[in-house]
């Protein structure tokens with residue numbers, strides 16, 4: 808398992824050392840959010856060892872270099888995330904997330920967590936029943 812030394816809130820299986828997704832860190836810093844933790848969880852397959860379904864941003868590997876992207880879990884573990892984009896590559900992931908992260912930096916309410924923001928602004932619906940996270 809990998810744990811993000813910067814924020815302490817990123818968790819993934821070991822694939823993170825070999826993939827491009829750490830570029831997300833640069834995007835978060837570019838948006839001025841380096842001191843505002845966003846819970847990111849990534850796993851290489853649906854076994855979910857790093858509990859991707861609990862990430863405000865979650866990734867589950869589908870094939871080499873391809874992931875399902877999930878958004879909207881509760882920062883405190885109070886809500887699962889929801890499928891946002893299916894089977895996309897790393898370039899597509901960064902293209903999807905960059906504008907959302909920058910919008911979050913500009914438009915979030917005081918104290919609003921990223922997972923709550925993406926629900927309030929309509930990117931995903933809140934998951935209130937576990938079986939709905941993948942719909």
Ligand code: SF4
Pocket residue numbers: 820821850851852853854855856857
């Ligand atoms: S089983 Fe899947 S989620 Fe768990 S460490 Fe291996 S690739 Fe990652």
